[in-house]
Amino acid sequence: MKGSDEHAGAGGGGGIGGDEIWLEGNAEEDLLVDVNDSSIFYSDFPPLPDFPCMSSSSSSSSAPAPAPPPKPVASSASSSSSSSAASWALLKSDAEESYADKNRDQQVAVAPPLPVPAPPEDGIDCMEVMETFGYMELMDSNEIWDPSSIFQTDNPQPPHEESLLHHHHQQQQQYHQNDNYLLQNEVVQEQQKAPAPVDELGTMFFEWLKSNKEYISAEDMRNIKLRRATVESASKRLGSTKEGRKQLLKLILEWVENYQLQKKQAAAGASSSQFPFQEPFQNPNPNPNCNPIPSPDNINPCFLPSTWLHPAPQPQQQYVADPTGFPYGGDLYTGGGPSNYQTEYQTLETAQTWPPSSGPQQQYPMGAAQIQFNQFPEANTNSNVVTGIPNQQGFVGYGGNPYPYQHQYSYQGNNNNGEKLVRLGSLATKEARKKRMARQKRFLSHHRHHQHHQHHNHNQQNQLQMISQKVDHNHQVISIGGGESRSAAGQVNPGANWVYWPNANAAGTSSVPVVVPPAVEAPPPQVVADRPPVQGQNTSQQRQVPTEKRQGWKPEKNLKFLLQKVLKQSDVGNLGRIVLPKKEAETHLPELEARDGIAITMEDIGTSQVWNMRYRFWPNNKSRMYLLENTGDFVRANGLQEGDFIVIYSDVKCAKYMIRGVKVRQPGPKSEAKKPAKSHRRSCTAAQADGSGSSSQPSRRE
DNA sequence: CCTACATGCATCCGA
């Protein structure tokens, strides 16, 4: 998948700002359309966004049901089910941002507690739906239509809620079931208790309530608000006749229904988005994107569940992911490669493609989702998806939970209310249509990258094409700053980044290293985060978590991690060739048809110097051994030694390969020896940030 | 036993 496609849509998400539920953009349009064949909302009725002064239904404290899966955007979720869904999960509106700010300290974005239907925002004069009905004179008696009268249940809610709260660690399923159960009973009971509607409109509403009891709870009704002006306007427009009121009622109910449906789907989508890796083409490997060895510095708030759900408070322009988050030799496809794109894509995928009836698991009883969301933020934690969303500093961090997906999965798997939405026939159909369209969109963009099956050729452009093609599926994109950093001394450090190994046997061992803030060494390459080279089969399994959070760091490039290699003696020797991990090479680098391989240029991330290398393979035991040749200069320039590692990325924007060497050193005197080993030859001292790096003069072979 | 990879080493080639 092409990340760029994905994030292009960023920014749209609906806000969850507090209590609003606004449908935005396409979503709103769709909704309008839905609601509107009779469209009275056209002119006078502001688009839905203006319509409700929403108070996200069941989010009130009196909500009888458990919180729904964290939904970053309960509201935006609604939009996610529509065409604009494309980015809700990763984006956030200002509202969200502010919201996020409020909850920042918790790192976990929790739905703001909504004690009661939120007060009208912006001074908008709102009225509850029920009130609206009264206003419309749809009901004669306030008593009859008093929500509390209608929906009151025999089960005192507080106790229920409390008990749920106390058991929020129990399976979500339980919640949903309870919720569903309660809601149903609620209405049924009320049906028996409530006085019969007095007139046609009343009957209409009553019938509607009955038929939607599963989706719309009393709380929902209570909490949905409409802008008074809007109602009045509509009312005026439709006339004060019974017909007019009837029509208005229909529209409102339809909207409510629609809104609820969307919300519900959104919730489902949100929850589904939490299990991106369950998607078919996704990473089958449960390995998290996050580094198994998170370091405090590396923990990216964005990786926190809720952050995912509640878009982090920063623009999602750059998707920074840490390739180094792979556990062992994982490739991006199967090894748990961290993939923002992947994640994002998947999120979208799941959010959009699941048909309403696609399965019990995605469905939440009306209101349940939201309630859960609000009440069990902790649950969000478990459903966290490592998104690779850059944290505040724009750096990628490591998720703390190595296996978030598993949690998420089990969580989701417990929901089951599938068939319910089916009842909303036309709505469901519409949703399906939207999803189809979204799918199609994705498919197209996806396809663009698959179209050309690369052919062997030495043209960089083609190389990149190939990259795209391969990476396309799900590589994370890494934002890397330009190689402008300078050391404390003010000199450009041509070399690789330094990584500090607290352990005496650093390189080549499996000790868990501590990241070294290059602040001192000041490696120029400002890679957001390097994934410690981890080799699956090699004796030297190392992990480092070099996170370089630096002030002033500005993501400039979107890089996709392709592979890394811990350098062996033979890699840094004078042979000038580096054996590349087979699996990653085959997966992420251009497919090689001939032993000679292809010429490949690698831009040194740190110095911008361009190195002309050759990517090739050797036949070996019925297999192949992949090599990167002409690496001698690069290695020397970066002062790389055995135990250090290289990381190869592809620059999504510029369509080129990027490479960087990361030095690993041990504390102590020994490390000193290693350190300045850098460029002692004509190396890349030349290349500076200007990117005009000279090409490493390729040895004989080019 | 298989696979991937590190590296040994035979061969080739140019000086």
Added chain:
DNA sequence: CGGATGCATGTAGGT
């Protein structure tokens, strides 16, 4: 003859 090149072999880890 020395370095480059390419293949073969040894070995560790996985199955």
